[in-house]
Amino acid sequence: MPELPEVETITNSLNELLSGAEISEVHVYDRLRNVIDEAELRRHCAGQKICRFSRRAKFIRAVFGNATGLILHLGMTGSFSVTPDDGIPQRHERIAWTLRDGRRWRFFDIRKFGALFCTDHNPELDLHPALRDLGPEPLGDKFTPKYLQQILAKHNSPVKNLILDQHLLVGVGNIYASEALFKAGISPLRPGDSLSLADCRTLHQAIREILAASIRAGGTTISDYRDVDGSRGKFVNQLQVYGRTGEPCPKCHTPVVRKVMAGRSTFYCPNCQK
DNA sequence: ATATTCCCCTGGAAGC
DNA sequence: TGCTTCCAGGGGAATA
Numbered sequence: 001m002p003e004l005p006e007v008e009t010i011t012n013s014l015n016e017l018l019s020g021a022e023i024s025e026v027h028v029y030d031r032l033r034n035v036i037d038e039a040e041l042r043r044h045c046a047g048q049k050i051c052r053f054s055r056r057a058k059f060i061r062a063v064f065g066n067a068t069g070l071i072l073h074l075g076m077t078g079s080f081s082v083t084p085d086d087g088i089p090q091r092h093e094r095i096a097w098t099l100r101d102g103r104r105w106r107f108f109d110i111r112k113f114g115a116l117f118c119t120d121h122n123p124e125l126d127l128h129p130a131l132r133d134l135g136p137e138p139l140g141d142k143f144t145p146k147y148l149q150q151i152l153a154k155h156n157s158p159v160k161n162l163i164l165d166q167h168l169l170v171g172v173g174n175i176y177a178s179e180a181l182f183k184a185g186i187s188p189l190r191p192g193d194s195l196s197l198a199d200c201r202t203l204h205q206a207i208r209e210i211l212a213a214s215i216r217a218g219g220t221t222i223s224d225y226r227d228v229d230g231s232r233g234k235f236v237n238q239l240q241v242y243g244r245t246g247e248p249c250p251k252c253h254t255p256v257v258r259k260v261m262a263g264r265s266t267f268y269c270p271n272c273q274k
Numbered sequence: 275a276t277a278t279t280c281c282c283c284t285g286g287a288a289g290c
Numbered sequence: 291t292g293c294t295t296c297c298a299g300g301g302g303a304a305t306a
Binding site for chain 1: 297298299300301302
């Protein structure tokens, strides 16, 4: 569910709502992708002040006042809310932090593909195994057309699969992979090492523009994704090919094709993506 | 080493 | 009204 724009949106909201808050208690109601030890999590969090949240790839880092923190991942269906604390867990609420100011920060996750890690150093150092081997940020300086070509040149698997690989490039997920390739006019089936530098320039720009536009729209809500306040992502109205099997391509009116690649649905126009 | 396939889990939509 | 099948914004382990 959440790709870079969704995680960015949620991180910004958490910052506004929870920066400076102090944690009093923690409740664990169910596992996520990893099993959460309630006693350990409570020991790690109790009494801590939350300084800030920041995003790295599709992870959210929470930095505590003692320079330790949390690393959170939303998986496919993770979401948060912050409400007055009534002490009652809601449906699919897996973890809850109660705050000294009387509020309750809830972590929901229907499918339990999310993850939560405690870290004993500042999570922004990116020393944790979950953060250590990630590729560059697509909106950052290290992501250049040249870099894109260098990594694609090392593989002959389809470019769509490659831009989903978080070791090569972070933040792009299944929706924005299809959308960026459509915008770039590049077929998702093209072997990575077949892309010219000119292709990479086009794709690089398309990835950046799509992600930036989606951040401005608060992300994409297909079904479960919600911002912390419950609002939906409006970029869904700007999707050109994702989920539009059989509908006319916005550019040439050829029916959009769906093809499963590496187990994930891929949408593209067989006419104008070469 | 690299590239697909399977699997984790729950629920909604579509098909019969 | 059911019951079954398919599908879903991710990613890690097992398998070729």
